[in-house]
Amino acid sequence: MASVVELIYGDQSRFHSLEALLLEVDLKRPEYRNGHLWVNADSYWGRLVTPVYGARLAALGGSAEADRALLDLVEVTVRRFLRGESLARKQLPPWLPRLRAALLVDGYRMKIDRGGGAEGEVRCRLKPLPWLPLRLAERVALLCTELEVRGQQTALDHMRQAVKHYERQRFAACEKRLRSALRQVTAYAAGTGDLDEARNVRHLVDTGRLTIPAGTRLLHDLRDMLVEDPHPHRTRADATRFRIQLTATHAAGLLAKVEL
Structure with missing residues (x-):
């Protein structure tokens, strides 16, 4: 999650509305804003990391909805960043291998391919590994x-x-x-x-x-x-x-x- 939120924050132009992103992945829940972080809650960074951190705590506490929301955030972010980009191995952006490695440590394999919709659309899916990370x-x-x-x-x-x-x-x-x-x-x-x-x-x-x-x-x-x-x-x-x-x-x- 740290890799994903840093990716979003580093290129905010990819998300014209942060609120729309959080709504899309079901992270705009009041219960995810209960965590206490030393950040400005009204800043872009604060509005991003506060619900993510809250959802992470909820997922560790057993919430399937929070767990699914965090996985959806990864998938949506990767799709947005790869839209219109080449999927050739030598032309992949440098952040993608780092994210793949982080996901493997967390127990997930990332699969990326071309979607069937608009031109340049990319599909990203996370699959759990069959062994312990x-x-x-x-x-x-x-x-x-x-x-x-x-x-x-x-x-x-x-x-x-x-x-x-x-x-x-x-x-x-x-x-x-x-x-x-x-x-x-x-x-x-x-x-x-x-x-x-x-x-x-x-x-x-x-x-x-x-x-x-x-x-x-x-x-x-x-x-x-x-x-x-x-x-x-x-x-x-x-x-x-x-x-x-x-x-x-x-x-x-x-x-x-x-x-x-």
């Missing part, structure tokens, strides 16, 4: 290392099996393992010695280690893993990868509450 794979590896150091063998085994299931495209099995791992980590953080997630989350909130919104979010995500593919606009692999990301984020936060 490098950055997320590293985060999972670090989480596994911390679980091992802390002696949380059961949670560690579940995480390792989840990754194996994901690589073999056994997505339902992966998500069951993710939920089991997160339940184990929640119990460890609560120190209750039982796997009742509601009781453990309530204990973490009551003892001040989680805020009420954070506890609600954790409990929602634990229960959401029992739902069959809750994000129908995504591929099955994409939805499961997002759950891996949520699990890694929650687990890292919970482990930070427990001193070694």
Whole structure:
């Protein structure tokens, strides 16, 4: 997203109306403006990055609509910048390889071809990779290392099996393992010695280690893993990868509450 917003800001003439762009990709929602950024909210930069940042937080919190809006922003921006341009490999603009590389790290492959509409029209589509992107794979590896150091063998085994299931495209099995791992980590953080997630989350909130919104979010995500593919606009692999990301984020936060 950083690459895309810098691209837009660097050539504002491509977008005669920033408001029209944000409306087109469904980023003009009031809930995306709740984030606090040290920017002038009335400037072009502020009007651009504030909803993008807010949508990114919402997507990380599990909002499928925010996730889709951010992907749409990438696709629309690339289409606008490549309209009328040659798609020959040697004539591609220098920003395109950098954006492709950034998307690969985030787990997406960008496909570009000529559209069937007006002359010079370009079509851009983002497709999720069938494997974990490098950055997320590293985060999972670090989480596994911390679980091992802390002696949380059961949670560690579940995480390792989840990754194996994901690589073999056994997505339902992966998500069951993710939920089991997160339940184990929640119990460890609560120190209750039982796997009742509601009781453990309530204990973490009551003892001040989680805020009420954070506890609600954790409990929602634990229960959401029992739902069959809750994000129908995504591929099955994409939805499961997002759950891996949520699990890694929650687990890292919970482990930070427990001193070694």
